[in-house]
Amino acid sequence: MSKKNKVSKSSNTPKEKDDRDDPNLLPGWPGYRTRDGRSGYDPIDTRTEAAHTFGTFIQNLFTGQLRIRNPIYLFLSGVLGLVLIIPLLLAISEMLNGNPFSLDAGIALLIAGIIGIAVLTNFVKSLIRIIK
Numbered sequence: 282m283s284k285k286n287k288v289s290k291s292s293n294t295p296k297e298k299d300d301r302d303d304p305n306l307l308p309g310w311p312g313y314r315t316r317d318g319r320s321g322y323d324p325i326d327t328r329t330e331a332a333h334t335f336g337t338f339i340q341n342l343f344t345g346q347l348r349i350r351n352p353i354y355l356f357l358s359g360v361l362g363l364v365l366i367i368p369l370l371l372a373i374s375e376m377l378n379g380n381p382f383s384l385d386a387g388i389a390l391l392i393a394g395i396i397g398i399a400v401l402t403n404f405v406k407s408l409i410r411i412i413k
Contacts, residue, residue: 309333347403348410355411359404365397 310333314326321327341347349355369390372382 342399342403345399345402345406347407349403349407350411352411355404355407358400358407362397362401362404365393366401369394369397 308326309329311330314323314330315321319326338347349358372387372390375382
């Protein structure tokens with residue numbers, strides 16, 4: 282028998298837990314990098330999980346589904362939303378008074394204002410949820 286015909290049995294045979302049918306076991310989902318037989322130190326899995334978590338956070342932020350329960354974090358998110366939206370409001374009031382500003386500054390203020398509106402929206406929704 283030649284070496285080509287031999288079937289080697291590797292110890293790296295896939296386990297039932299490595300199936301790709303369960304979405305919780307896909308790369309990027311929390312718990313994937315620390316599943317059975319893994320150390321959790323793989324840099325690719327770590328970055329993929331961090332990217333998935335950040336994407337979920339951004340998705341919840343802009344869809345208004347981000348809920349904050351801790352009062353300290355709730356207060357800080359309200360302050361952050363105000364800090365991001367106040368420069369946009371001041372720039373709009375200056376523009377209405379006839380003092381134009383550069384396009385680059387306007388774009389930066391618009392992006393910060395949109396993020397501030399999203400943060401304030403989630404702040405108000407979380408506050409209403411706590412009050413009820």
